Amino acid sequence: MFAAAEEGPAHPDISDVLRYLENSPVMLRALQEFISAMQQHEDMLLTRLTEAEGRLATYEGRNAQQNMEEGRDEEEMEEGPAPQEPEFNIEEAEWAPLPESDDEEEEWLAEAEWAPLPDDSEERPEVPVAPMEMSGVDEPEEAIREIVLRSRTITIPVPVTHATMAVAVPEVFHPADLGDLPDQFRKELEVPQVEPYTVARAEGNIAIVCGICDRQFETLKGWRIHASRKHKQDGFCARCGHNLLLPPEFTAAQRTAAVELHALDWCPRACAAVMDERQVKRRRLNLVGREEDAQYLFVPGEKIHRENKRTRLEYLSLPIPVLHPLSNEGGQAG
Structure with missing residues (x-):
């Protein structure tokens, strides 16, 4: 093999390769199949390229023709005169002969009905307009500029005055007047x-x-908020400024609940919303025949029709019943 390679040409071509592969028919057949497949693939690519070039040329010619037709239509629309209606001559209409027979009269009326009417612009005489003379001086171009108008701040000199702001002095504490409260409510409050x-x-x-609690506040409102939150458990109402007379065995939760009921039902300094709610609730209780429950809602200007013998404090201090288990004898008897 090496001897054949040495005897071969310096630059072998495909014929030398085929001659060399004659001794190995399998490799020769594989090479021939590969070469034929590549040739078929190349022919197919050339055919598709030719078809694509033909389609592209067809599309370009069609687009150019459409552009030319559109340009021609636009020129005709711009340059072409507008269709005019036939002029109506008044003198000819005056000297036209009238129909002699009935048939001619009907034909003449039909033609007159279908004849086009003259436009207003044709009836009016045209006034010649002198052409405008163009001056040799070029006029400046006009431009629109947006101007935002704002209010100006004017500084006025004034004499310096050393004025001190008056400090609002809080009002002195005054407890609420209990004159309108019924006796059963007054007995439950103390200054x-x-x-x-x-x-x-x-x-x-x-x-x-x-x-x-000796805590300090900057405003009276701050103290009222503090007292309404912290001192309910002490039995103190921050609105009317009175202490509720509660049993000493009451817990902090019971005293807080008693103060909240007092503020909702019969505090004389309740706000307007609470007063309106009391009035509505009291009217409903009276309508359903529960006058005894309505007595515990205080509304200024309304009198209690009848008084209950027991006060609210007595209801709060009622003993709690204790339940005892049944004896065995009682269970057997049952």
Whole structure:
């Protein structure tokens, strides 16, 4: 094999390769099949390329023809004169002969009905308009500019004055007037022995000091919020400024519940919304015949028709019944 390779040409071509593969028919057949397959594939690609070029040329010619037709139509629409209706000559109509017979008269009327009417523009005489003379001086182009108008701030000099703001002094504590309350409600309230709050002044500053816990506040509103949240368990109502007379064995939760019921049902300084709700609730109780329950709702200006013998405090202090288990004898008897 090496001897044949040495004897072969310096640059072998395909014929040398085929001659060399004659001794191995399997490799020769494989090479021939590969070459024929590649030739078929190349022919197919050339055929498709030719078809694609033909289609592209057809599309380009069609688009060019459409563009030319559209341009021609636009030129005809721009340059072509508008269709005009036939002119109506008044003199000819005046000198036209009238129909002599009935048949001619019907034909003449039919033609007159279907004849086109003249336009208003044709009846009016045309006024010649002198052409505008173009001056040699070029006029400046006009431009629109948006201008935003704003209010101006004007500074006015004024004399300097050293004015001090007056500090609002909190009002002195006054408990609510119990004159309108029924006796059964007055007996359950007492004025606190210590003032609920005091006003302290120090170096021009004013502070509200709570009389129950000695906590300080900057405003009276702050003290009221604090008292309504923290001192309910002490039996104190921050709205009317009174203490509820509650049994000493009441727990903090019971005292808080009693103060909340007092604020909702019969506090004399309740807000307008609470007063309206009381009035509606009391009217409903009276309508259903529960006058005894309606007596525990205080509404200013309304009188209680009849008084119950027991006060609300007595109802709150009723003993709780204790249940005992049944004896064996009682169970056997049953």
